[in-house]
Amino acid sequence: MSTESKIRKIQCPKCGASLSLCGGDQVVSLVCSRCQSALDAEHDFAILKTYQSLKRPDVPFNIGMVGTLKGVSFTIIGMVEFTQKDQWGTYPWVEFLLYSPTHGYSWLCYEDRHFVFGREVKDVPTVSFKNLLEIPIFNTTLDVRGKNFKVYECAEADISYVEGELTWVAGVGDKIKYLDAVAPPFLYSVEETRLERENFFGEYVSPEEVFQAFNMPKKPQKPIGVFSCQPYPGSPILTAMARAARCYAVLGLLLVLFSFFSGDTIAEESFWLKAGEKTENFFEIKKSNRLHRLKLKTNLDNADADFDIEIRDDQGALIRDYTEAIDYYHGYDADGRWSEGSRHVSVFFKVPREGNYQWTLSVPASTQPLLQTQVTIDEAVCRPHYYILFVGAMLGFGLYPFFRQRRFERSRWQDYYESQEDDEDEED
Amino acid sequence: MTLNCPACGVSVPTRIKFSKLVVCDYCRMALFLEDDTVRQAGKMSVLADRPSLLKMGQRFSLEKASWLPVGRIRYQYSKGDWDEWWIIRDDGDACWMSIDEGDLALERPVETNSLLLPGFKTLTIGQELEIAGTLAVVTEKDHCCLTGAEGELPFTINEGDAHDYVDLSGPDGTLYSIEYCPDGIEVFKGEWVDPFTVKY
Numbered sequence: 001m002s003t004e005s006k007i008r009k010i011q012c013p014k015c016g017a018s019l020s021l022c023g024g025d026q027v028v029s030l031v032c033s034r035c036q037s038a039l040d041a042e043h044d045f046a047i048l049k050t051y052q053s054l055k056r057p058d059v060p061f062n063i064g065m066v067g068t069l070k071g072v073s074f075t076i077i078g079m080v081e082f083t084q085k086d087q088w089g090t091y092p093w094v095e096f097l098l099y100s101p102t103h104g105y106s107w108l109c110y111e112d113r114h115f116v117f118g119r120e121v122k123d124v125p126t127v128s129f130k131n132l133l134e135i136p137i138f139n140t141t142l143d144v145r146g147k148n149f150k151v152y153e154c155a156e157a158d159i160s161y162v163e164g165e166l167t168w169v170a171g172v173g174d175k176i177k178y179l180d181a182v183a184p185p186f187l188y189s190v191e192e193t194r195l196e197r198e199n200f201f202g203e204y205v206s207p208e209e210v211f212q213a214f215n216m217p218k219k220p221q222k223p224i225g226v227f228s229c230q231p232y233p234g235s236p237i238l239t240a241m242a243r244a245a246r247c248y249a250v251l252g253l254l255l256v257l258f259s260f261f262s263g264d265t266i267a268e269e270s271f272w273l274k275a276g277e278k279t280e281n282f283f284e285i286k287k288s289n290r291l292h293r294l295k296l297k298t299n300l301d302n303a304d305a306d307f308d309i310e311i312r313d314d315q316g317a318l319i320r321d322y323t324e325a326i327d328y329y330h331g332y333d334a335d336g337r338w339s340e341g342s343r344h345v346s347v348f349f350k351v352p353r354e355g356n357y358q359w360t361l362s363v364p365a366s367t368q369p370l371l372q373t374q375v376t377i378d379e380a381v382c383r384p385h386y387y388i389l390f391v392g393a394m395l396g397f398g399l400y401p402f403f404r405q406r407r408f409e410r411s412r413w414q415d416y417y418e419s420q421e422d423d424e425d426e427e428d
Numbered sequence: 429m430t431l432n433c434p435a436c437g438v439s440v441p442t443r444i445k446f447s448k449l450v451v452c453d454y455c456r457m458a459l460f461l462e463d464d465t466v467r468q469a470g471k472m473s474v475l476a477d478r479p480s481l482l483k484m485g486q487r488f489s490l491e492k493a494s495w496l497p498v499g500r501i502r503y504q505y506s507k508g509d510w511d512e513w514w515i516i517r518d519d520g521d522a523c524w525m526s527i528d529e530g531d532l533a534l535e536r537p538v539e540t541n542s543l544l545l546p547g548f549k550t551l552t553i554g555q556e557l558e559i560a561g562t563l564a565v566v567t568e569k570d571h572c573c574l575t576g577a578e579g580e581l582p583f584t585i586n587e588g589d590a591h592d593y594v595d596l597s598g599p600d601g602t603l604y605s606i607e608y609c610p611d612g613i614e615v616f617k618g619e620w621v622d623p624f625t626v627k628y
Contacts, residue, residue: 024529025508070624101479103623104530122620123601201622 012037014047020064023077023099023165031078031162033063038162038171051172054161057081059094059110060216063164067214069117069205074098074106080170081161097166105167108210109202113220114227115210116187118202124188132177132192138416142181144188145201149181152228184412185231204229226411239401246398252391256384263293263381273298273373276365280358282314283377288354290380296361297344297374300328304341305367310360311349319357320349348383431466433457443498443516447580450499458577460584472587473576475502481527481626482513484579489627490534494518497525499579503572514581522582526605526618532626533603533618540615548592548608557596559604559615564596 007022015035021027029048030039036054039045065076078097083090093111100106109116124144129135133154140151159174177192185204190197204227207220223230267283285292296307304327311319324347330339351357359375410417429442436455450459451472458469482488482497489495499514510528517523524535538560546557548569555566574589596604601620606613 026529072624100530102481102530119622119624121601121622122597123622 010045013039013045014050021165022064022075023097023167024101024104026105026167027077027165029166029169031164031166033163036163038169040169041165048169049171051162054172056163057092057094057161059096060211060220061096061108061110061214065214067210069098069106069108069210069213072100072103074100074103076108076164078164078166079162080159080166082157082176083160084155084157086155092160094161097164099165107200107202108205112224112227113207114223114230115205115207116202116227116229117205117210118187118189118200121199121201124199124201129179132179132190135179138413140181142188144181144183147183147186149183149186149188151179152182153180154178180228182229184229187229202229204231225414226408228412230412232405232408234401234405242398242401245394249391249394249398252387252394255382255387256391259382259384259387263378265376266379267377268374270372270374273361273363273371275363275367275369275371278360278362279373280360281375282356282358284356285351285379286354287380288351291348291350291383293346293348293378293381294359295344295346295374295376295378296324296326297376298326299372300326300343300368302329302331303327303368305363305371307345308360308362309347311351312358312360313351314356314358316358319351320347322347348381431459431461433459434466435468442580443496447499447582449577449581449584451578451580453578458585458587469584470586472578475500475576475578480511481530481532481623482511482515482525486628490621490625495525497579499577499581501577501581501585502575504575505570505572507570509575514579524616525621530623532621532623534621535603535605535616535618538604538615538617540613543615545606545613545615548594548606551594559596559598559606560617562598562602562604564598564602564604566594567597568595569593 007020010019010021011017012019012032012035014037015032017032017034019030019032021030027041030041030045031037032039036051038048038051040048059079061076063076063079067074075098076096077099079094080097081092081094083092085091093109096108096110098106098108106117106119109118133156135151135154137151137153142149142151156175156177159170159172162170162172174193179190181188187202187204189200189202191200207223211220267281269281271279273279294309294311296309304325307324307326309322309324311321313319324345326343326345327341328339328343329341330337332338359377361373361375363371430439431442432438433440433452433455435457436452438452438454440450440452440459442450448461449469450461451457452459456472456474458472460467460469484497484500487494487496495515495517497513497515501512502509503512510526513525513527515523515525526533526535543559551557551566551569553566553569556563557566571590571592574585574587576587577585591610592608594606596606598604603618603620605616605618607616
């Protein structure tokens with residue numbers, strides 16, 4: 001059985017243009033695209049009014065085009081442009097009236113090159129608000145068909161252009177109040193004219209899908225900004241990789257924690273270090289192919305000093321030498337006790353083979369004459385630096401989708417956040 | 429069950445044991461079924477072929493249930509015509525699905541004994557009326573005429589049967605239809621159905 005709608009042809013009573021009618025029995029008015037006369041479809045297409053020089057909006061579709069959306073073949077039978085104005089600008093959008101003999105009438109909304117496919121619904125409770133324009137945006141939610149919709153916009157708009165067949169007598173200059181609430185990719189809209197209030201349920205459709213549905217020869221232009229009900233275009237691959245990265249980050253954190261407790265203390269000595277003199281001692285390394293640590297702690301107080309540290313083998317050959325600065329200052333001020341610096345330092349070294357080694361420690365003669373000092377040798381330690389870098393990289397990659405989505409949502413609600421900032425500026 | 433059409437002899441299958449009327453697909457004779465007898469009840473016009481969401485004998489799913497359209501009546505009114513489909517759910521429950529160009533409604537009869545219903549002429553578009561405890565608004569007032577039928581139906585009809593009717597809209601998609609028939613007033617309560625929820 002064919003799903004194509006039947007087409008009738010009439011002649012415009014004003015200009016004689018041949019007009020095709022394919023909009024079904026609920027069409028009430030028809031606007032001639034040539035002379036812009038509005039005709040009464042219920043009274044032998046009597047002329048209701050003739051518009052002068054209406055400027056057709058720049059849209060990719062024309063009346064009569066056929067396309068398949070949601071598995072249903074629709075014909076574009078009419079078009080209405082609405083324009084909303086406020087102190088910041090003028091915001092037009094176009095709604096194409098679609099007709100299917102099996103599914104009736106639907107709307108294809110076109111704004112900033114985004115598309116929403118919707119239809120009037122009767123099974124949802126209409127909002128109980130008496131005035132659509134007084135509903136708080138963002139913080140008001142509506143439960144519709146089991147989904148939580150957040151109010152996105154409440155405003156008034158004028159009809160600025162009409163063309164083709166429509167299921168009501170739409171006149172240029174007619175006003176509507178509307179409320180849009182979003183639960184991406186869905187849009188719930190309430191529209192109120194002076195005669196009635198109607199509910200619409202819509203779903204965001206990508207421009208590529210719409211252009212493909214109508215067999216458009218060219219690709220659609222890139223949409224502007226983020227649309228109210230546009231779903232976040234998450235990437236399943238990116239999401240999976242980010243999830244894996246977060247798991248690796250947790251593993252990395254465990255390794256960082258492990259590194260702080262790694263190593264076996266094989267030598268520890270406490271002594272008084274005389275400034276200008278060397279102190280030395282021996283220690284035995286059993287795991288030659290690992291990293292080892294020498295920790296130096298002192299009782300340096302409100303002073304700083306450069307410590308010369310040498311690691312030598314049992315033959316006296318120099319393995320590594322270091323000059324490490326330690327500074328520690330403290331006191332009291334108006335905010336209480338303060339301190340800065342540290343009284344300890346660590347150096348890391350490797351040795352060529354197992355065996356006995358020697359550490360030597362000295363400090364310049366100008367330093368505090370006697371320093372209580374402790375030297376500790378830890379064998380087979382892990383430095384956390386690389387693990388920390390690894391954790392940082394994994395966290396960055398693992399959290400990237402959150403920040404990407406957060407930026408997307410901020411774009412969606414940009415107008416709301418800007419109005420909040422304006423309100424705060426006014427209060428200041 | 430299968431019976432032979434007394435007009436043309438073709439085998440006419442019936443799916444529903446309580447069907448009162450079945451239209452022979454071959455000769456378009458309406459056959460009245462009563463107990464074990466089959467009487468000819470007059471010819472039915474061939475329904476003009478047009479796109480339809482429902483198809484005779486083809487199951488569809490709606491609200492997690494499977495339905496089978498077994499019969500159809502077409503009515504003509506001032507704006508065109510619409511179809512009333514007799515559909516049977518997989519558990520045996522049956523009701524009407526009214527379809528008018530994408531406007532779908534599931535309808536069931538309402539007991540009228542306790543209802544106080546005004547006369548057809550006294551009702552006006554936009555008037556509020558309380559039906560079975562629900563406040564509804566008159567949205568349509570018209571006259572219709574039966575122009576054809578096919579399949580199986582739960583009652584007898586004749587081509588050309590006409591009646592006045594009033595449609596009303598209640599809250600949350602509830603619909604009411606009051607039919608002022610020659611042999612009495614019938615009331616149907618319906619619920620609006622989103623055509624996109626009908627799946628095959």
